[in-house]
Amino acid sequence: MFTLILFMKNGLAFIMKKKKQEAEHVCRIEEIVFVAIRKQDKSVEISRQNGAPCYFAFPSLAALESMVSCLSAYYRVMKSWTFNICRELPAPSLAYLRSNKCHGPVGSKFAHQKLKIKAGLETGIGILRESSMEYDTYKLSVIKKVDQPPIEYTIIENEEGKVHLKDKKEDHDNLLSLINWEIQINYNGIGLRKLIPPSDLDKAETPLIYASKKKNEEGDSPFSIAAGEPKVMYMEHFIVIDKTPLKGKFSSVYHVRWAGRTADELAVKVPQLKAREKDDYMSCLSKFLLIKGDCVVKVYGLTLCPLSLVMEYLPLGPLNTYLQRNAKKMRQVDLLEAASYLAKALWDLHEIGITHHKIRCYNVLVADHTEHRFKVKLGDPSKPEYSSNDIHWLPREHIMHPLSALADPNVDVWAFATTVWEIFSMGETPLAGADIQQVKALYSEGYLLSRPELCPKDLYQVMVSCWHPDPHRRKHPQVIMRDVKQIFYYITDDTSTVVSEEQFSVSTQLTSLTQTDGSVTEVQFEQIMDYPLIPPEIAIPEVGVEDNYAVGDETTKSLTLKDLLVPPPWGIQSVEQTESEPSPPPIELNNCSIEIVQRIGKGNYGYVFKGKRIFKDKRVEYVALKRLVSVGNTSDFQKEMEIMKVFT
Missing domain, CATH: 3.30.505.10 (SH2 domain)
Incomplete structure (x- = not known):
């Protein structure tokens, strides 16, 4: 029998009642990533930043609800007020705030x-x-x-x-x-x-300040550098096993063995860079080299002559080609597990402040595939650049100007959803063979990729939220990881419990909560509510054709490209606003009002409109108006305004 103890400063701990021992530390509050409920066996998984989960079993669902609610409340006041650590037990106060557009x-x-x-x-x-x-x-x-x-x-x-x-x-x-x-x-x-409504991306000081300021402690974070690992290496240290490299668009990958270590097989990736691109490439990799997370490819170091990346060797290769070769034996649970590993990689990148820019199915590598596990790892960022070929992975605000995505720190969320679509489409490229201009036009109106046949509807709901037209309403990486992991639990229905002293994975029976003042409170709550797995945030219409398709198939020749996509749940609203759209309401000024007549052009910061300036005495004057496409850093726009004032 165990007692679970919650300290505001030290976090979560447990102690055995029968053995008079000191409390065993589990984690600090700010180290919790999410909490997943397993109602089948009345247990929860507490996912921690160090990657090692903890499992607690409870005598009743009421006791389980009590503990999770307590953790959720402390997390919101110590780490992030916007985040429900457990999707099945949403905080009523947070639901009230969001429904009222209140921070x-x-x-x-x-x-x-x-x-x-x-x-x-x-x-x-x-x-x-x-x-x-x-x-x-x-x-x-x-x-x-x-x-x-x-x-x-x-x-x-x-x-x-x-x-x-x-x-x-x-x-x-x-x-x-x-x-x-x-x-x-x-x-x-x-x-x-x-x-202005609240957003999952809001970052504000928390009401309580007990959260530890220590970062990147060895053993506490997946982003520390292991002692003794080489970071600068020499080509002379490697023996090439396969002299025919695997060639990609921007690099060549060699299969090598570390000289003197016959068991160590590695992959050496040599990028094809111009002289002016090397600094940007090194800058992109500088943080990626620090990641020790289990969901990204392990990097051993760099060679400087030639410039190359030394990584672990994963013989099963890229995920897209692996899925295509093994499509008949892939199960839904395998694909969902791959999506959960990718979601964890996305969050690892977000926590250390990395924008990957190359989350694609071909850049995800298969690490292991057995009857019980399908593990994948995200590859390195490679050369950061965008073109019209990346349109399926680009947020809709960037599809007209792909290079603008390089300055967007949140592009990976959209790319994650498209990559999950690839995974459940067995590695196929979205809309292969379609006219890129037609695709661009439909995407700009908000049309979406349809749900692949094997993709659970709950997971597709997560993907659609990542494709939301409003960047501030797209899912946060931590929310994505929590939801995907929870869907994975429901699909697998695996009730096994892993006990590992090394990883502090434990199985407990909770009958009381011990407060920091020493008082003990028995758990007496009504049975847990049967919450839906993923509440439908957006009503998503189903496409009326087979979900798995190729544009050139005989069965789809009579269908237009629009028939193969899902209409936008939030309504059609083109990025390139047309003149046929309803005119915006008049803009009221002190001595007049402005009525927009039509769009006449597009500038660096937005659209230029022809408008009528209507004075109170009914006089009319035609004017030009500029409307910002998105609100962000307006310093350049303000400078332009100051210049314009000189001519008035």
């Missing part, structure tokens, strides 16, 4: 900084957040003038759950009702026109 207790500094970035030169933009100091209190920050700090309003929640602005008498049923009333009816009150 957590992020503080005024974060709110004002986010407004500055997102609002650009617009006024009437606001952010709603929980107060970090007062209970049942919310703060609303609104930009009224571009060159002045936001005005902050206080919203109070009464005992009945209704809310109102401080010093105002009007009560509203909820936060969203109050905000809609201010935007649609009481515009002249606080001047709010639009609310």
